[in-house]
Amino acid sequence: MTTTVSSKGQIVLPAEIRQQDGVKPGQQFEIDRIDSGEYRLKRVKRRRNEGLVDWLLNCPEKGWFQPLERSETTDDIKPPTFE
Secondary structure, three states, X not given: OOOOEOOOOOEOOOHHHHHHHXXXXXXXXXXXXXXXXXXXXXXXXXXXXXXXXXXXXXXXXXXXXXXXXXXXXXXXOOOOOOO
């Protein structure tokens, strides 16, 4: 496949590649220069819960999410004993 660099230095990934790999707008990529005229493009993996906090804070139903009232922490949990 062939693509063209725009006057802004942008390169368009062909639609066929975007569809095959599920590339969505806003996803980030790393580019490495291998050699003169040779480059490698790698999609940056998103963290598992990336954007979750923003999504929760923007919940239209105010007061829906409430903090848990706990005095116990994970430090208080005792591992099981096997006999």
